[in-house]
Amino acid sequence: MQVSLRVVVADDHPVILFGAEHALHKFPGIQVVGSARQSTELVNMLRSTECDVLVTDLAMPGGQYGDGLQLIDYLRRNFPKLLIVVLTMLENAALLKRLKELGVTSVVNKADDMSHIALAVQHVGRRMSYMSPSVKVVLDGLRVNFAGRRDDSKLSRRELEVVRLFVSGMTIKEISLHLNRSIKTISTQKNAAMRKLGIERDSELFQYAHSNGLLNPSSNARQDIASES
Template identity: 25%
Template sequence: MGGDEGAIRVVVVDDHPVFRLGMTALLASTPGLEVVGEAADADEALRVADLTRPEVIIMDLHLGGGRSGVEATREIVGRHPGTGVLVVTMLDDDDSVFAALRAGARGYLLKGAAPGEVDRAVRAVANGEVLLGPVVASRAIGFLAGGRASGPTPFPGLTDREREVLDLVAQGLSNLVVARRLTLSPKTVRNHLSNVLGKLQVADRSQAIRRAREAGLGRP
């Protein structure tokens, strides 16, 4: 982490030390870029962002510590609007992509992107541009071309009823109230919710609610 005057200041946030080390080494060896901090979870990312005020933060979405990169992105952009977040992650599903963009990320690359692609993305994001990797960009164009400019249906793997139950639960309603609202038995609501937890691969109700709200559900 040198002191190249005029260089784009970058922070790397990833809970995998090996990837973080590799990304830091790549950026540090690139002229015009300077790594000024690293973090392994959302709380640490916020502290480093507050301390270093970087132009760009490279952010993984799956972080340790119980909070996601989407949450960290939302908070960082809220605190530091001048900082651009470039997501670099393994997650290429629609929910992750659009949740990150809604949270304020300016770029989205998949891990495995070529060094030149990472370099271009960092510079574009630092310049206030939006840059999506080829896979992500083609998916976004597909949605627009299909007349779905408003974005995809959240969690397409869920049935309509499961999504309806999740939406109401994310509004803070109890199973009993959800059952009354949908004219279902409480047992049926519990079964739907259990299916939702399995399909979203989350451990409990609170994690499902967090995922739902990140995807835009849970609004009264």
């Protein structure tokens, strides 16, 4: 008799949560044993429910354990045997590389058919990696594999300069004063950089900067400016 893979699904969007559960129920050998909408619910469920595979949204704000790479890192450290499939709308090869470094080898883009979620679960259950079609396109298009390569070369010198200062802790206004450019120009350059990197939120920009060596935890931009004055 085939043993079912016990799956927990986590997503803060009810429609996605329902769709994922519905897609998983169609596949034999997969049993959905629970769902969660934020990190506190998720961690409590994992502590009380036997689970083989977690299917989780990467951007799931709310809850005491955070979301994104922070949550994935926590789960890998506290539930080392748990297999993880990540759902995301983010098309960022650097983030995929960082997920791989954290032990996540299966990623599904929400823009792809829901059936890919079940296929990813089946693959991780066999200790195999799985990338949905849109994720493969991102990796192939940027010629980035899990061996890793930075893709910030597509940014202009000024865009990269703005990103470095922003992730170092400076506000748009402070960057404007520091570089002697208008606030509108700085904002435009920051937004252009995020668009080129396939990044939609500031939190994702910080994650990208951290995984690509653009963020130096030991430095503080405000202190650097103060020392120059």
